[in-house]
Amino acid sequence: MKKALLLSGCFAAFSLTAQAQDMPAGSIAPDMPEKFQVQDANFDYVRKNVMIPMRDGVKLYTVILIPKAAHDAPILLTRTPYSADHMVSYASSGHMASIMQGYDNMPDVIMDGGYIRVIQDVRGKHDSEGKYVMNRPMHDTSLNGTQVDHATDTWDTIEWLVHNLPQSNKKVGIIGISYDGYTSLTALFHPHPALKVSVPMNPMVDGWMGDDWFHYGAFREETLPYVYNQDTTPKGTAKWWANEYDAYDLYLNGVSAGAVGKARGMDQIGFFKQLLAHPAYDSFWQQQAIDKLLLKEGLKVPTLLVHSLWDQEDISGAIDTYYTLQKNAASAANLYLAMGPWNHGGEAKAASTLGSINFHADTGLYFRKKILEPFLAHYLKDSSIPLPGRVTAFRTGDNEWETTTTLPSQDCRSGCTGLHFEPGHGLGLAAPVADAGVVSYTADPDHPVPYIPRPVITSSAPGTPWANWLATDQRNVTARPDVLSMTSPVLTHPFTIKGQPVVHLTASTTGTDGDFVVKLIDVYPDEVPEQREMGGYQFMVSADILRGRYRKSFEHPEAIPANTPQLYSFNLPMTNHTFLPGHRIMVQVQSSWFPLYDRNPQTYVDNIFLAEASAYKSAQISIDVAKSWVDVHATTPTGNIFAASTP
Incomplete structure (x- = not known):
């Protein structure tokens, strides 16, 4: 036994000596391997990081999570500027449900449905190639001189997915909150045949009328930090700065929004320059109003719009889209709406309160289990699963859910x-x-x-x-x-x-x-x-x-x-x-x-x-x-x- 240990020690010493002898003089062996292999054999999912090619040659970074038991499974896609990697914590757990705790993920919905989860960085952000444009205009408008936009990128992504994921049933749904809700809407332009359902949640739709940038012409000054953080570098490494703790002092001392932005070098940012050049609702904003463009396109894919009644960021997007698409009977036939007592994206998590207001029930859980899950399952898995009502809404005060066929008219010419x-x-x-x-x-x-x-x-x-x-x-x-x-x-x-x-x-x-x-x-x-x-x-x-x-x-x-x-x-x-x-x-x-x-x-x-x-x-x-x-x-x-x- 002692001889065996001695020999083992000799071999180890020889190995270390040989390794040291192989190193060039004046160097040291690195700790990190050239490529580390995660030991994920016991995980309940398989992760793939792929670069999916678009029609113009640009490749988009895409994270794919496939349940180990997946067979004939639908695909649930999100396209985001907020980092696909950040939305799924790589190798922090061997359980798929545990790693989907980031923005936009609803692990209860995804795991209950057995979905293949796909999250993609939009072009120009984080690990995707290409150039980023804030709310990239559609390519068939005068604002976009290229042949690509979010709609074509979605089409090309879905085309790759249905041909490269043998575990799927080749049915795709797209879902997302805020900007990711916006990309869920843009997917509806010339949609891929495999796109069976869209769920735009709190989508940014018309940035001038009542979403992120303006409300009826008044500029939302609190969006300047967002523009700075989002539009300076691909990975958002440049961060908004202020010498004042109280933003009231910051903007009051800065005089105007333009002056505050310029003091931080924002006149280098293309979108900031567009803001300054277009304070009124001119063609620049009109050609980006997704609801009006979608009315011309026609809604061909079943769509569940999700609205938060206390959305501090995009409070008009879903509702304006609903009313606009209701003007066309064919589009209205594919249209559903859910709204609840949430802040921006609040439906994706526990939501029994809103600040000091108590609803005495988890309205977020109700939405996900009673509205979202059946809607997705009906179109992506089994069409015999009953759909939710055309309009499902939570009524505050009484704190009750109700279902109706349509919303009241936007005007009050009679009956108000x-x-x-x-x-x-x-x-x-x-x-x-x-x-x-x-x-x-x-x-x-x-x-x-x-x-x-x-x-x-x-x-x-x-x-x-x-x-x-x-x-x-x-x-x-x-x-x-x-x-x-x-x-x-x-x-x-x-x-x-x-x-x-x-x-x-x-x-x-x-x-x-x-x-x-x-x-x-x-x-x-x-x-x-x-x-x-x-x-x-x-x-x-x-x-x-x-x-x-x-x-x-x-x-x-x-x-x-x-x-x-x-x-x-x-x-x-x-x-x-x-x-x-x-x-x-x-x-x-x-x-x-x-x-x-x-x-x-x-x-x-x-x-x-x-x-x-x-x-x-x-x-x-x-x-x-x-x-x-x-x-x-x-x-x-x-x-x-x-x-x-x-x-």
């Missing part, structure tokens, strides 16, 4: 209920007399209204309240003299609203431009026994902003005539909410929402992105009480629904 402004800062269901007077406030751009309590932690920073800010208690601004609050008496009956509220605001300003923010708020009773911290809570049900220069035309701005009443009419985001007895209804009006939106100078300038500090001036805003109201699609009992007086 007006929430009318009343003298004394009241709100009621009857229009007041014609001479009800005006209510006024002074809007000072040097002291704009914060969209969340200060300090404002920017959306990309640790500790930010960004995800749930739309559910923030509005009492933090109600007491401000530059915020107008119109409040109803206490409700004696439930008051349910659905669809998009429509604002009709008649106002004058001493300036020549200005913004109008309108918020519809559920005011809780002063005491809520089961959750005392909710006593008096002001829950924002729906809210949006209109830049005054676009009151008549989004494409052709014009100055506001000073001291002359003007009509400001626009839709608020989708609602499905019941104001309960004991609650009150409030409508708030203000002229800044900072720094979520850039400040309006209130002096007309050609381009607010480039406004000088001297252009920012205070203005008095006067609102005609008799000619201002918010229309809602309401379900109300007959008779008076309010108490005789407010306690």
Whole structure:
């Protein structure tokens, strides 16, 4: 035995000596092999990292996860600018469910369905070849001089997958949240025959009208860090920086959004330069409005649009697409919608609360199990599996799910209920007399209204309240003299609203431009026994902003005539909410929402992105009480629904 050990030691010494002798003088043996082989024989999945060629020769990095037991399995595809590798933690676990914890992954859905999971970096991002373009325009528009776009890249990817994955049934679904929801929509243009279903969740659709970049012409200043981080390097290695902890100070000191961006070198970024060059809704934005382009294309693939009622990033995309495609019967036949009480992407995870609001059930789990799983399975596995309803929606207040055949109309030409402004800062269901007077406030751009309590932690920073800010208690601004609050008496009956509220605001300003923010708020009773911290809570049900220069035309701005009443009419985001007895209804009006939106100078300038500090001036805003109201699609009992007086 000792002799054997001695010989073993001699052989080991000889091996090390031989290895050392093979090394060139002055070098050392490296620890790392030329190529490390992961010992994954006991994993329950097989991972493949492939570069899939596109028609123009560019290759896109693609991660493929195949369950070991996969046979005749459908493929579930996501195309992302946010790193395929980051979305699946390579070799962190031998179990497929454990590694799919990143953005966009819903492991319960994927594992229940036995899907082959495919995630791809879009061209120009992370490990894919090519050049990145933010929301790359479709190739048959004047904005894209090439023959490739997200639609062709999706087609080429699916073509490769169905010919190279023998474990599949050659049926593909595409799914994604936000930007990945956008690529799920672009896949519907000239779709590959193997694409059987699409699920765009919280998709970015029209960046000017109401998604990431603008809302009705007001620029979302809080998107500058996103553009910086996303559009400077392929892997996002350059990070947004700020010397101020409070973003309110950062943007106020920076004067304009254009100046803040230029101070960080963003004028090197193509998309930033496009923002500055196109502040109005011109052809640059119109040719990127996916909903309108898709209407012309026609919806040929069954599609489930997913909408979050408190989406802090893309609150109009899914809803605008739904209403647009409903205009064509053939497209509408392939269209489904699910919406719930979520923030951006909240449906993909546990969702029993939204900030302080408690729904007393996991609405995210319900969506995934009762709506998403059956929808995917019907088209990708077994068509006998029942489909969910055409429109499945969660109604807050009552906290109930409901199914309908369609959404209410986007306009309120008939059948709507007006929430009318009343003298004394009241709100009621009857229009007041014609001479009800005006209510006024002074809007000072040097002291704009914060969209969340200060300090404002920017959306990309640790500790930010960004995800749930739309559910923030509005009492933090109600007491401000530059915020107008119109409040109803206490409700004696439930008051349910659905669809998009429509604002009709008649106002004058001493300036020549200005913004109008309108918020519809559920005011809780002063005491809520089961959750005392909710006593008096002001829950924002729906809210949006209109830049005054676009009151008549989004494409052709014009100055506001000073001291002359003007009509400001626009839709608020989708609602499905019941104001309960004991609650009150409030409508708030203000002229800044900072720094979520850039400040309006209130002096007309050609381009607010480039406004000088001297252009920012205070203005008095006067609102005609008799000619201002918010229309809602309401379900109300007959008779008076309010108490005789407010306690």
